[in-house]
Amino acid sequence: MAYVIVVLFAAALAGWAVVTRARRFPGSLALAVLPRHAEDRRPLAQARASVRTLEQTARSEESAARTEAATLKENRERELREAERRIASLEKPGRGGRLDALGELTLHEHVLVKKLSSGAVRTLRLAGLRVRIESGDSAYYLYVLKADGTPDRTNYPRRTGEGDQARGYTEDRVRDFADAVLGAVARENTFRATLPGQLKQAQHDRELLERDTEAVDRAHERLAEIRARNKDNPRLAEARAELETARLQWRRHTGRMPPP
Incomplete structure (x- = not known):
């Protein structure tokens, strides 16, 4: 066939x-x-x-x-x-990319966002922020101080239990997050200081592109x-x-x- x-x-x-x-x-x-x-x-x-x-x-x-x-x-x-x-992106940087998160706090390139238990959201601009950690008997306290010195405290209960039953946070994790915030703040301070020059250069580059046909x-x-x-x-x-x-x-x- x-x-x-x-x-x-x-x-x-x-x-x-x-x-x-x-x-x-x-x-x-x-x-x-x-x-x-x-x-x-x-x-x-x-x-x-x-x-x-x-x-x-x-x-x-x-x-x-x-x-x-x-x-x-x-x-x-x-x-x-x-x-x-x-x-x-220079005129309105917004939050920027997400860098890290711990409990109520989420760190972005330009801001630190705090979501409260009530559902409300508080946004802190990174420029000029300061961070310190205090250790209590039952929790670690991460203080974020605004440029005017106003503090904002976030509580992180100490880690208890083992394995799947573990709850809370270790001191190392809290300190790592604090270091990440400090690093982002340093970068943001530099970004804000150089922002006018960056924006001027970006506008100049666009004008050159528009003319170059x-x-x-x-x-x-x-x-x-x-x-x-x-x-x-x-x-x-x-x-x-x-x-x-x-x-x-x-x-x-x-x-x-x-x-x-």
């Missing part, structure tokens, strides 16, 4: 090839497909091939130039979007030049004229006008 299917498929392909050849070389089936008429078909086949080759070359050149222009435009637009995001303009000019050159290509015009002559010769010989 499989052999029969293969044979039928091969026969269908052969039939399709014959029909296609007959359409391209109309007049008689023998003239279209038999080897002894290869020389009769050659002028028309060669004229077609010349036109197809030149047209394909033109399409490839235009496609490459069009792709280059589109890529340069997309790259420039992406860089402009990145520049805008950079400026926005040379690469995109050059790519579009090249595309226009290629299109104009291909439109007036004397080689292609000559090849098309030769193809038309070959078609007319075929019609005189067979009475049927072949397709281009």
